[in-house]
Amino acid sequence: MSKELSYTIEEVAQLLKVSKLTIYDLVKKGELPVFRVGRQMRMDAKDLDKYIKNHKTTTSQVPIAELHRPQTKNSPNLVISGQDIVLDILGKYIEKYSTYKTLRSYTGSLNSLISMYNGECDIVSLHLFDGDTGEYNLPYIKKILVGHSYLLLNLLSRKAGFYVQKGNPLNIQTWTDLNQEHVKMINREKGSGARILLDEQLRMNHLQPKNIRGYEQEETSHLSVASSVSTGGADVGVGIEKAAKIVGIDFIPLITERYDLIILKTPENEKLISTVKEILSSHPFQSEINSLGDYDYSQTGSIIYET
Template sequence: MKKESEESSMDHHSYTTEEVAKRLKVSKLTVYDLIKKGELPSYRIGRQMRIDATDLEQYIKQMKTGKIKGTPVKSEDSRGLDTFIISGQELTLDMLAKRIENRLPSSNVLRAYQGSLTSLVKMYQGEGSIVSLHLFDGETGTYNVPYVKRILVGQPCTMINLLARNVGFYVQKGNPKNIKTWDDLSQSSIRFVNREKGSGIRVLVDEQLRIQNLNKERISGYEWEESNHLGVATQVANGKADVGVGSEKFSQIVNVDFVPIMKEQYDLVILKNKENEELIEVVKGILQSEEFHNELKAIGGYDMTKTGQIIYEIK
């Protein structure tokens, strides 16, 4: 059975980073490092990073023949304290990553385009350095803190505000179906496009449907999932969907109108341990700097009232 499995994997057209990590018996962090160093070719499908099966087999063959110095296992042991992964899809996270590398010249900052809830669970399991969160809690009407309390049980951490941003409905130009409220999603003539499970927007959608007693089975397209804001907005722009939910910024990239629903709090969570001591101080310094604030102002559309503030800590 094992041989059959190995042979079938040769025919597998591509792998996720998680699958590669299992195959090489290393962590996902090591896989990201190999990709960034150019030792393992990769490409993206949407927001997901993939490695072609042929490239992976070639890498394994080169390892065995000694054409690649060292092994993934050694890479695992020697990755040091300087490689950090920031999860999330917010555009300003790329700015943050560059600034961290500027302030910590020896650092290697990687990006993982995962949803908030998925990333938080993975942090509890030991993956990721900085997790970005925008998770709405219907019971309290607040963001993020209830989820950190429940998921990062016994894990000392600090949560710092990045920004606040508008979220709302993406609708076709002119809003021909006059979509304004959550209740409108249940109209039989309206086609909805959802986000994937584990994303902050999906949590918002599900929480709003729950607290407003709306039956998701009555929403046409509820099971139709896109993996990012841009994917949702694009489906609305090309007329395949009438409405989706996402942040205002992405509505400006494609040809859709935006109906604001609420302002969401976008925070960063970092585990408090010896390895992250300097990282926490650097991130706070960046977020509190006039330079970073000016850059956000230049982009426009963000509320920076709490940017750089400590929102919550587990000691």
């Protein structure tokens, strides 16, 4: 048998610089073929090369900085920024019910909001906790989108908390438990919603990041953090419940976060806003969210704030 080079899902995610959830979604859709060795999925290098060649002109699945959208008034391209799989579902519905071609950027909440201010994306998903008000998203939006009119819509609510190893052997329950010498954490990248939640909680609990073991070690997705805890690379990480269930570790819920969408209110975006509002309020879209589990869609589509 000839030896063919193959990759694990994690290696493919690292090569394409996207989250493993993105790769799993592409596999599920049949866009990336895989084979199994025991319980592990692998991908032939030639199949990955073929996928890359076939998508060189579409510019999808790349970071914001690499998205070269035509900057024309009637451009059909639409950039949706954020990491949750629900955003991929939203993109599918937008393409079905409009003429837009949706492009995905898997960038953290704060960095995405700044990109919107710079005109680099059209729909941004946010889960930014403000410790002073106890509120999500709006305090950050008001400071960053100065001079802009915008619409803030609820996408869903979800639990955020700690990823811990099976059985939680170190009995990690609260934010102050991170401040123990024998506890090693894995962090998220700067600008992500999970990183901001952690930093705000450390500030509120008068804890110094320099005293948190592993604080400087970063991963770029919920799934990567959960995987690090699963393999013993860390004892604890911060993220959402969904990734813990995918990886098969325990989850300690600490807060219910509001996951919102923001769109700038411009004449060019009138049709987009109307389309997104209809999709979020539709039964098929909400049913698809419900089928994923671990999401609260009771407020999906509701207007949180607008200027």
